[in-house]
Every structure is written in C-alpha cells, then in structure tokens.
Amino acid sequence: MTLTREPMFDDEPRGRLDSIGRRAAAFAAGVGRCASVTARSLASMPACALSGRRRRAFAQQLYATGVKSLPVITVVGFFTGMILGLQVGLALARFNQENLLGAAVMITLMREMAPFVTGLCLSACVGSAMAAELGTMTVNDEIAALEIMSVPPVKYLAAPRICSLAVMAPLLSFYACVLGVVGGGFVGAMQLNVDFRQYISSAIAMAEVKDLAVGLLKAALFGVIIGGVSCHQGFSAELGALGVGRAVQKSVIVSFLLILVAGYMVTRLAY
C-alpha cells in the first residue's frame, strides 16, 4: 500500500457539480485509505507482539499510550465519578433511594461513561500527538523515504500505534471505571451521607459481566478508531506546518464524532 500520494485531479474543477463530485470522490478515497491503514495495522498485531524488532516499537507505544495517559485518566475518571455520584445521588435523594447510588454509578460508568471519557482523553492526548508526529514526518518526506527504502510505513509506524491503543484503551477504561466508582462513593459519603460500604455493596451487586464486556469492547473499538483516524490524518498531511495543524484538528474532531456514533451503535446492538 502506497501512502505517499498526489492530488486525485491534476486540473481545476469544471463547474460546481464537478467540484462536489471531486470532493465526494476524495472523501470516499480518504475513508478507504483510513480503513485500509487500520485493517492492515490490526493484521500486523501478531507481528507487533512476537517479532523482536517490532516488539520494541510496540512496547514504546504501549508506554506512550498507557503510562503517560495515566495522570489525565486518573483525574478525569475520579471527577467523572464524583459528578455522576452527585447528580444521581441528588436525584435519588428526592425519592429516598440513596442506597441505589452505587448501582447507578457503577452501571453508568461501566456501560458508557468510562469508555467514553477514556476515548475522549486518548483522542485529545494520544491521537493528536500521533497525528502531529506522523504529519510532520509526512511533510518532511520521511514517509516517502521509508517507502523508497521499501520499509512499509503502515507496519513500521501505524501498526504499533493502533495496536497499542487497542490494547491500552480497555485497560485505561477499566481503571477509569474503578476510580469513578471510588469518586462517586467519596461524594456519596461526604455530601449525601451514603455509607461507603453500602455504596460498594450496591455497586458490586449490580455489576454484570456483560456490562463489563460491552464496556471493554467499546473502549477497544474507540482505541482502534482513534489510532486509525490519527494515523490516517497524519499520513494525509500536506502543505507544511499548516497542514500538520489541520491534520491534528481533523483527527480529534473525527475521532470524537466516530466515538459518539460507534458508542451508540454498540449500545444499540448490545442492549
């Protein structure tokens, strides 16, 4: 698969209809390239884990994606749980049902909020950095240099990044979920007089394996989306620093939108 590319059309569009058609064709080509980069990268996952040379790059990306995101995920996960606990707790208090706070926070976090906030954090922190790094490499001819040296950029650059996001996103989502539940319990105990043990018991009682599985699946899917979109946008950067900036912007916006759409689709299919 050749990543270095030239404009699809050599000449100026002949009229508005031609211009719309060209934009549609360019969009379709972009979607195809993004899907191709993602699929080829996922197909390289065994090589990432097993091959000595690739394993080093994969480990570096796991560190960059997972460990470096921990501080942000810690704060976001904990405060998401606190906000959720406060809002739900205040609503439940009107019906004297504070004892259900743990269950409500746990289900909401496990099914939706933990994967969602993890996806947003990874998109903003990791995806944007990936798009910027690959975009800079593209405009500096480093991707073209790899292609000329017969080093496939998808295997060499995109695969470790996308695979690391697919692996780390569920783990970070689980971590965010645990912290969120603790955050909700903290707010419940401090502001709503909900006993923390009772809160945890209620949360664990309502936790189902299916909810956990769906949540982790969502997070993995979000990781793949963020990686695929960010790598594709990076590889598509053009026109120097301005193009890199646009690639970063597009990677974050498109990832956000796709996370929302994919989140709904998975929920619709699972429940």
Added chain:
Amino acid sequence: MIRFDNVVKKLGGRAVLDGVTFSAPRGGVTAIVGPSGTGKSVTLKHIVGLLTPTSGTVEVDGVDVGAASGAELAAVRARTGYLFQGGALLGWLTVAENVELPLRECTRLGDGEISGRVEAALAAVELSDAADKFPAEISGGMVKRAGLARAIVRKSDIILYDEPTSGLDPVTALTINALVKRLNSRFGITSVVVTHDLQQALLFADRIVMLKGGKVAAQGTPLEFISSESRDVKDFLEAQLVAPGPEGLAAIKNSAAAARFEAERNRNT
C-alpha cells in the same frame, strides 16, 4: 538508463513539467539544474513513482514507472537510493540506526555485515564520530550527509540526489560531490543530481539538463552546456557568475583544484 519521454505533470491545473524529454545514461552522473520552482525535484520524484506523469512516460531500465505494478515499482525502488533535500532522517533513531534501517528492515544480512556497511557508509561521508547522535543533535549539513550515507548503504545501482550540497560549506560540498563522482566511477552507479549549484554540476556531471518553466531549456555534456548559445543558459551562467565557453569550464576546474589544495593544507596543519 533513466528516460523521460515528453513528460507532462500538472499540479493544481498548472503544468509543472511541460513536455520534458531527456535521458540519464547508465553509470553516468546527470545533473538537473535550473532556477527554483522549475520542477527539478518533481522530476526526481517521478523516477521512483512518488509522482506519476499526467502524460508521457518515465522509464527506468525499460520499466514504465508510471504504469508499473506494485511489484515492479518495489523492484525499481529496491535498487534506488534517494537523498531528500532535508535528509528525511527519523528523529527517534540515532544516525547509525537511521543508516542501518533499510538493511535491518529489508534484508536478511547479519549484524556483523550490517555494522560493517554502516561504518563504511558513515566513513564515506565523514560522519563516523556522529554515529551515536540523534538528528536533532547535529547540524543541517551533517543531517544531509547522514541521509547520503543511508542512500548509499544499500549499494543501490541508482542514486537520486535532491540538492545534496545546499546548506553545506564549499569544502564539504566539494567533498560530497567528489563522493558522488567516486561512487559513480568505482561502482558504476547511475546518479541523477538535482542542484542549483551550476559550478558543482559542471565539475562533476557527465550530462547537464537545464529546466526552465517546466521545459528542458538545454542539455548536453558540461562543455556543450557551457558553450550553448541559448539565451536561458547564458542568463543562468551569468547569474551564477560562470563565464561561458571552455574558458569558463577551465576556470571552475582551476578554482576547485585550488579549493581542494587549500582544504588539504588546512587538514595537514
């Protein structure tokens, strides 16, 4: 042999190349010269299929690169080294790791053979001392020389140079051009050099192709080129402070010899 046959390349509705026809003979050094923005780098990118012609053909030893299959294009690229204008080194690898990258990723050579080749390539561009440095820790000229080491380490039979001496001091530029010539004469490497430095092109090239406005304004041996009656060539010579005719060529050679002598003397003292 690399052959351009009536190549037209339009970008954004503008013909960047407009009917370019020339040949780069096997085992020779062909310099593509001309003012900025005349399509020199675009020409080079056609040879490895980074760009495809709007019309016309680009052939590398009989393979039409623009219409080549993936395997054919890969075969052409496998025997081609390419020095990009900015060096195009990977920032997270050291100079030595950058140079060994194509050998590690695309060959089954052992560690000893790879190390030997990398050391030889770095020595050829006088960068042995910077092997363990990262691209951000060395100067622009050193980055370019590291890029050159990476281009030659695979022992390719075609090497394309995009402005190999821009940003280098005159003595280093002379060294690099001498290296290009040495690789060409010792290993029969076909070299295509894009440069704005006409004096260096006249010294080291076997053929010179001048582009202007996307068209071939003149081409021939250095003597034919410098003796050309073309107005474009005369203007270009004048702009580069080169006297036309055989006397101009002799003056450049004398001045290069003097520079080499001076550099050698400085090195010895």
